[in-house]
Amino acid sequence: MPKISKILLLAVSVVLVVTVFLGVNSSGVSAATEPQDGAYRQIDVYSEVLRHIQTDYVTVPDINDVTNGALRGLLESLDADSSYLSPNDYKAYKDDKGGKAQVGMNVSKRFGYATVVSVVPNGPADKAGLSDGDIIEGIGGQDTRDISLAMIQRMLEGQAGSNLTLAVVRPRKAAPDKIVLIRTAAPPPPVTETMYENATILYLKPGVLDREHVQQIESKLKAMPKNNNKKVLLDLRDVAAGDMAEATRLANFFLKTGTIAMLEGQKVEKQTFVAEPSKAIDASAPLVVLVNRGTAGPAELVAAALLDNKRADVVGEKTFGEGAQQKTFELPDGGALILSVAKYESPDGKKLQDDGVTPDVMVASNINDEADAVEDETTGTTVQKPLQKPSVTVDEPLTKALDLLKNKAA
16 A cells, blocks of 8 residues: 555544544534634644654554554543444454453553452452552553553453463562463352441441342341441442442432432533432431442442532542443444543532542551562572462451441431
8 A cells, every 4th residue: 555545544544533522424514613623733733743654763664553553542542441442353342242251350541551440359360469550561462551441351351261361560560470360250249248336337348339239238228127326337449340320229228318420421411310218228327438449430429429418438548530431433444432421420520530539538458569579499580479468457447437437326
């Protein structure tokens, strides 16, 4: 293909993405508004950059790689959940029916790389010592900077018993650790229930906020003895998966009135989710919510709703920051855009995706960021031992939450 044709092909690809993003179509293009004027002016800059890449770069670049990289970067500059899928990636994405074995962790993208949001207790990732905030530099030899989030999430899945090789960057370490996980088909654990303080404090810990687990919480709340001294501790630490509708329902268990959340986008009409008195189960018992940096998405919606309505104290660390609604746009070449079209907001108007949830009582987690160096008996070389989570004898955030509840009048 002549050079000029390659440049035109890439320019057309960029124009196509910008056109879809702006909601412009071929039957009625209007560049009269200032945002559109700016976008079309920027295309001239793109074309100039492409010309220099094509004519002055040290070697003739692969135009497909350049195109894919440009489009992926364009989408990821918006937010972590927006992705560009090449035709091959999109075909694999559509063919993926789900239901495969997992490695027990939720991921997103931060600073261009895949990042661990949270791990499932006792799952493969947890047993390998992976923690919230670990950077996954590579998956199966591929650099995660070059893979969209949608495809990264797909690559973590596989057949039960199959291996997944990761290159993981630890805090304060120069070289990544090579970690091999074995995928398992274990279902999410049920809601953990514990009674504290002579059975007056009901501690509930879900692993995911889907219909089944929210239903379990509902049943446990309803089964708690009807007395005047009951209190509730809801532990949402490392809860990053689930459904926003179920999160709204869970928040409603503790609220009779008030706004739970809002959802709005450029072309998505604002929706306000309001508590319904008939769905409240326990709207008056003292309540504390635990969160950490692995709390994301649906769990953040619950924490924000209860905090902003002054229904609960929220204890722990600032949460991850997730909460957008995506839509898929198919492209003429067989590829696709997965684009965030609306974001969830807290009752106070903060976007979960941008701001996360900041607790009113800050308490750091007990996490060991150091990995030990050991000698490989086979080669005699020094290698890094996989980081092991410390055996915490005192859960400081939990202790603080219990102290707060003890001092609250039932």
